[in-house]
Amino acid sequence: MSPAMTQPMAPVRPQGPSPMGQAPSTMRGFLLDEAEDDEDVVSSAGSGPRQSPGGNGPSSGNRGASQDGESALGPATAQSWPRAESPPATPADGLDGRSEPHHLIAELAEQAAPDREVPLHVQITREPSHEQGSIPLRLFPVPKKGAQLTITVTAQGLRALGDLTQELIVYPGRDSDVLYFGLRTMASGLHHVTVRAFHKGTYLGAVHLQISVTEGGVTRDGPRRRAVLPGIAFEPGEATLQVHRAEDGSFSFQLLSETCYPPELFRYRGGDPGEATEQIYDQLREAASRAGRASPADAAGLKKRLKNEGVQLWSSAVPEAIQRQFWEQADRITSFTVLGEHDFVPWELLYPLDKDHDNGFLAEWLPVVRRVFHQxxxxxxxxxxxxxxxxxxxxxxxxxxxxxxxxxxxxxxxxxxxxxxxxxxxxxxxxxxxxxxxxxxxxxxxxxxxxxxxxxxxxxxxxxxxxxxxxxxxxxxxxxxxxxxxxxxxxxxxxxxxxxxxxxxxxxxxxxxxxxxxxxxxxxxxxxxxxxxxxxxxxxxxxxxxxxxxxxxxxxxxxxxxxxxxxxxxxxxxxxxxxxx
Missing domain, CATH: 3.40.50.1460 (Rossmann fold)
Structure with a gap:
């Protein structure tokens, strides 16, 4: 593993508001060198079969890619919710029995000059929406005592004037209160703001806004943006890790489950983690090609090496605070979702381990699922x-x-x-x-x-x-x-x-x-x-x-x-x- 992965991530503490056993099998896919041209590709994939390293059967190719991302989170306050260890409630458990669609509404100025305070207002309403781009979710009854949602905001290139993670309660038959998020414009340009709603660890939907910051610009109100939330259901036991990459190269991690934790901002000391990830993929590709010809001893050695790769990945690529939070919730988590545009970590290879816990790779212990923004x-x-x-x-x-x-x-x-x-x-x-x-x-x-x-x-x-x-x-x-x-x-x-x-x-x-x-x-x-x-x-x-x-x-x-x-x-x-x- 490269030095980039063997060095832990150092916390970046914000100073005030932050800027945003078998016969050998063929292999599927082939990795192309940058110098290869299209004719090389045709001859590799479209001509007759090639021999695999083991000498048996045709060879095959490979597939893949890497990525890019989004904004930074400002400071937030940790808030906890009552534990919910039972299945979704039924009307006998205190629901009013009605299911109705809800809408995530956000309002932000669409133009302003630099160094101007621009409020962002967010609300959950019952009003109908006919706009395109809505994100439908299934209907779900709202408890009479209300459903507590977490609202997070990412604001690229803007300064947060307060917490960018807040909570609101949705009651049956009523619109929610309006949340206020304070933002201040900074550099000129077009900046993107995203508002996301979660019910415990379940992602419900998002609204995307833009603000143009120009010298001498007059503050102009923007249109209301909304996402349809036909239901505010949560999946009991689902935990979501929300990951962002900031413009300065630091990463923001936020774990959302039955407890809402504040974002953790970290920076890799060893440079771009993607380089280390590529080295891991190279090792795994080689291991897959040899697997059908491996002796029992070699297979056991590979399994142990894979475990060590996974443990190293867990300790170096996941902030210590997130590790602690995960272990606090581990006995209540039944599925793990990673929400973000950056696949800089092969999440499926994580092997969570400490002196009290050894349950195997995360992906053999829990369903590990990814989500991308706008999905x-x-x-x-x-x-x-x-x-x-x-x-x-x-x-x-x-x-x-x-x-x-x-x-x-x-x-x-x-x-x-x-x-x-x-x-x-x-x-x-x-x-x-x-x-x-x-x-x-x-x-x-x-x-x-x-x-x-x-x-x-x-x-x-x-x-x-x-x-x-x-x-x-x-x-x-x-x-x-x-x-x-x-x-x-x-x-x-x-x-x-x-x-x-x-x-x-x-x-x-x-x-x-x-x-x-x-x-x-x-x-x-x-x-x-x-x-x-x-x-x-x-x-x-x-x-x-x-x-x-x-x-x-x-x-x-x-x-x-x-x-x-x-x-x-x-x-x-x-x-x-x-x-x-």
Whole structure:
């Protein structure tokens, strides 16, 4: 592990208000060097099979990306709530029995001069909303005693004049009080402000605002922005870690569960943590390629080395305050969600450990799910049909994988066919595909981007730009499973993120599953079969289905593929083969 990961994160204390055992299997994916051109890619992925390091079977490729991010949090006050260790309440538990939609409303000036105080007002109301960009959540009765929500604010380039984490109570049949957040303008430019609502550890929705700061500018009120919250349900036991990267390179972590903790601001002493993460991925890629040929002793040694990597990652990449808070809540946490745009930490590899606790990797202990900002919270994933992507040059096992998955999905899921051309794939996405979109192919990855070589050219995250802009997938909110190497990260592109997961989610997908490093094809197929079986046949929610799939392939001769999958979505979301109503 590189020095960047072996040195702990040092706290950045704000001074006043802060600125914002098997035969060798083929490997899926290949890592491209920056010097390689498109012809090299074609010859690697589209020509005849290459021999794997073990000499058996065709070789395959890999997939991936890295990322970019958002703002900084100001100081906040720690506030605790009563423990809720039982399932969601029923009317007999003190609910009025009514379910009604709620709306997160935020108001902020859209223009002001530098060094001006600009108030931000936030409220939860019952008024109807006809604006686009709403984030729907399921209906849920509000307790008669009220539901206590946490509101957090991130304000890039503005100065906080007080706490940016506050709480409000929502009562049945009433609008909430109005919260006031004090902000002061600083440098000229266009600045982004985001207001997020949480119910205990469950993320409900967000409102995004902008303010233009110009010399001599007259303060001008901005329009009311809102996000629809049809319900304010929380998932008992869900904890959310909200992560931001500030403009100065520091990171903000905030743990939200049954207790609301203040943000913790930290800076890496060893430089960019992404460099150390890349070294870890390189080791895991090598381990996956050797796993089928490893002796029992080698497999045991790899498992121990993986544990040490995970423990080191936990101790160096997670602030000590967050570690303490996690252990305080650990016996009440049933799922763990990471909310943020920055995949600088492979969260699935974390191995929480102290002298009193050793429960294994976080991802074998709890469902670990990621969420990105601007992503809808979906409670039911509709899978009325399934389309598969398998271009020429895909792994030898891809055809078998698709056949077995078709059989597993059954006749209740319409077969939308196998796609081999980029044009047909982009048309399907831009028309708004309903159901499952499953990729079983190679993903060529380099530091400058990621691409799938289709029969008529490369399919890249930029080919999703129209779908992102029009939110074409939102009406049906499909599930996208990118069962290819390194498909879950991001690549910074013109100050924005350019990755498969982020772009599919921003286009309106309900969930995305991808890998963080090259994986073995046989392990990848087993993970997919176990996941779909748990999600559809066993009726498990997304988080639990992914946890069961990890455990199903965990003991394959030291193969680390079970830790490679990143799951994006709502951990409590369930699946149905019926279409959206």
């Amino acid at each position: 809808d919270r979906v409670h039911q994933i509709a899978l009325p049909g399934a389309a598969f992507v398998m271009p020429p040059g895909s792994p030898a096992e891809a055809q078998l994988e698709i056949a077995e998955l078709r059989n597993l999905l059954g006749p209740g899921v319409t077969n939308a066919g196998v796609l081999t051309n980029r044009e047909a794939l982009t048309d399907l996405i831009e028309r708004g595909h309903a159901g499952l979109l499953h990729f079983a192919c190679h993903n060529a990855f380099s530091r400058s981007g990621s691409r799938v070589h289709m029969a008529d050219g490369h399919f890249t995250p930029r080919d999703l730009a129209t779908a992102v802009q029009t939110r074409s997938l939102r009406p049906h909110q499909p599930l996208v499973f990118f069962n290819a190497c390194r498909s879950a990260g991001e690549i910074p592109w013109f100050s924005d993120s350019l990755g498969w997961a982020q772009n599919f989610l921003k286009a309106g997908a309900s969930a995305f599953i991808g890998t963080l490093w090259p994986v073995r094809s046989d392990s990848a197929m087993q993970f997919a079969k176990s996941f779909y079986g748990q999600l559809l046949d066993a009726g498990q929610p997304l988080g639990q289905a992914s946890l069961a799939a990890r455990r199903a392939i965990r003991d394959l001769d030291g193969d680390p593929t079970w830790l490679a999958y990143a799951i994006y979505g709502s951990p409590a979301a369930t699946a149905t083969t019926q279409g959206h109503s």
